[in-house]
Amino acid sequence: MEDWNLSPAPESASHIQLKKQYDLFINGTFQKPNSKKYFATINPATEEIIAEVAEANVKDVDSAMKAAAEAHKTWSKLSGAERGKYIYRIARMIQEKSREFAVIETLDGGKPIRESRDIDVPLAAAHFFYYAGWADKLDYAFPMRKPQSLGVAAQIIPWNFPLLMAAWKIAPALACGNTVVLKPAETTPLTALKLAEVIQEAGLPAGVVNIITGAGSTGAEMCAHPIPNKLAFTGSTEVGKLVYKAALNGNKKLTLELGGKAANIVFDDAAIEAAVEGIINGIYFNQGHVCCAGSRLFVQETVYDEVLAKLKKRMDMLIVGDPMDKNTDIGAINSKNQLQTIERYLKIGKEEGAEIYQPTCKLPKKGNWCPPTLFTNVAQSNRIAQEEIFGPVLAIQTFRTIEEVIDKANNTPYGLSAGVWTDKGSKIFQLTKALKAGVVWANTYNKFDPTSPFGGYKESGFGREGGIHGLEAYLKFED
Ligand code: NAD
Numbered sequence: 001m002e003d004w005n006l007s008p009a010p011e012s013a014s015h016i017q018l019k020k021q022y023d024l025f026i027n028g029t030f031q032k033p034n035s036k037k038y039f040a041t042i043n044p045a046t047e048e049i050i051a052e053v054a055e056a057n058v059k060d061v062d063s064a065m066k067a068a069a070e071a072h073k074t075w076s077k078l079s080g081a082e083r084g085k086y087i088y089r090i091a092r093m094i095q096e097k098s099r100e101f102a103v104i105e106t107l108d109g110g111k112p113i114r115e116s117r118d119i120d121v122p123l124a125a126a127h128f129f130y131y132a133g134w135a136d137k138l139d140y141a142f143p144m145r146k147p148q149s150l151g152v153a154a155q156i157i158p159w160n161f162p163l164l165m166a167a168w169k170i171a172p173a174l175a176c177g178n179t180v181v182l183k184p185a186e187t188t189p190l191t192a193l194k195l196a197e198v199i200q201e202a203g204l205p206a207g208v209v210n211i212i213t214g215a216g217s218t219g220a221e222m223c224a225h226p227i228p229n230k231l232a233f234t235g236s237t238e239v240g241k242l243v244y245k246a247a248l249n250g251n252k253k254l255t256l257e258l259g260g261k262a263a264n265i266v267f268d269d270a271a272i273e274a275a276v277e278g279i280i281n282g283i284y285f286n287q288g289h290v291c292c293a294g295s296r297l298f299v300q301e302t303v304y305d306e307v308l309a310k311l312k313k314r315m316d317m318l319i320v321g322d323p324m325d326k327n328t329d330i331g332a333i334n335s336k337n338q339l340q341t342i343e344r345y346l347k348i349g350k351e352e353g354a355e356i357y358q359p360t361c362k363l364p365k366k367g368n369w370c371p372p373t374l375f376t377n378v379a380q381s382n383r384i385a386q387e388e389i390f391g392p393v394l395a396i397q398t399f400r401t402i403e404e405v406i407d408k409a410n411n412t413p414y415g416l417s418a419g420v421w422t423d424k425g426s427k428i429f430q431l432t433k434a435l436k437a438g439v440v441w442a443n444t445y446n447k448f449d450p451t452s453p454f455g456g457y458k459e460s461g462f463g464r465e466g467g468i469h470g471l472e473a474y475l476k477f478e479d
Helices: 058-075 080-096 098-109 113-134 162-175 190-201 216-224 237-250 272-288 301-317 336-351 402-410 425-434 467-472
Strands: 024-026 029-031 038-042 049-054 152-156 179-183 209-211 230-234 253-257 263-266 296-300 355-357 373-376 393-399 417-421 439-442
Touching: 024 058, 024 190, 049 190, 058 152, 058 179, 058 209, 058 216, 080 098, 080 113, 080 162, 080 190, 098 113, 098 162, 098 190, 113 162, 113 467, 152 162, 152 216, 162 179, 162 190, 162 209, 162 230, 162 467, 179 216, 190 209, 216 230, 216 237, 230 237, 237 253, 263 272, 263 402, 272 296, 272 301, 272 393, 272 417, 296 301, 296 402, 301 373, 301 393, 336 355, 336 393, 393 402, 402 425, 417 425, 425 439
Parallel strands: 152 179, 152 230, 179 209, 230 253, 263 296, 263 417, 296 393, 373 393, 417 439
Antiparallel strands: 024 029, 024 209, 038 049, 355 373
């Protein structure tokens, strides 16, 4: 490996304020759980317990839903401009506390501080700013359609972008006049609880936002509860199917943001150095815990050797380790469970006959780590090319013609995202039409913006978050 001799540049955690124990944020206050149970949230880089977090049971879920229903009576009657003021306030407070949010996100989830600081937290604030701006303009967004709030939204999010996913869910719901009960994932509850403190400090009327913690059973209770008019779920396709059934049974409006297995396609006329950066960013960003990760790479045969050589060289330079170090590129795998899943797929890949490449890197003794990995000699039918691994693992295949790569790229149950690298605008347009994916990036990857809708096809779910489309998911219309 090329030795960059970078000195450690650790971010400090001395400025953050965390409680030892967190209760449930219901009706504007932190309340002890009826269950009387708490569970630990663990730093995946050190295996230390950071805090104890309440586990909400069926009665706690019921209290949160009732608080949200009561709050909806007044929140939905406030003018859009008034609602917008509160949402702006949340956005500004996230910005003010951005360093604290970034550090907590990294401690709780294992992602590099550079990413929490430069991507997760600024984007979360941007979502609140963006939807604050829509709150008094709903009639212009949907002219002649008389948009109205739905009521209570039950929102369940995963662990890969905890604060950002909370922002994606809460901001449009509030802008449209709904109230919410949100549950973060059990391994990363802390930034959502910090957000609850911000919401309290912002003076939001009690019950408009309720944040409850717990694992899958808490989520299932939320979906089965009669009060919510809307279920918004981001997570695995497997759990998404259960949420779908609950929505059907309860006649609730639904959005599902599920898994993915994106194709990242490199043509021989692409700017190869830029494409290599895009491949690295596409799969190793956030340890590959990204629903839209470019986990299947398709390289045109004529440039395969060049791309592979440059890719391996670039992988050798990636710094894996302490997520709190500002130089770190790849942090800790979010949980022991997830590490086991990834390791299982590494074994499957080898057994399927694919060839593995991992740079040699010194990994810390404690914590959950997986070096950046790629597989070559991958067949279309291999499980590592078909199933979502949700880790830093890339499966590489080649192609000769545009028709061949379209067929291969679409040969997946998922349809969330894709990337195209080429010098030719005509190819980009041909592919964006032909690829069955909610988002197609051209000559870039993993670019997110609150104004741009995001969502999937097929087993990646339905409904859109972000942009004007994200409002529609939280409204009903008279037409
Ligand atoms: P998961 O489905 O296991 O959990 C997601 C959330 O659902 C957690 O809060 C969990 O506690 C809750 N949950 C678990 N069982 C439940 C049940 N029976 N009923 C209701 N809620 C339940 O997913 P995960 O492992 O936390 O996240 C990874 C998955 O999320 C990946 O598949 C990834 O692709 C997907 N994801 C999708 C998007 C998107 O926008 N499409 C974004 C981020 C993550």
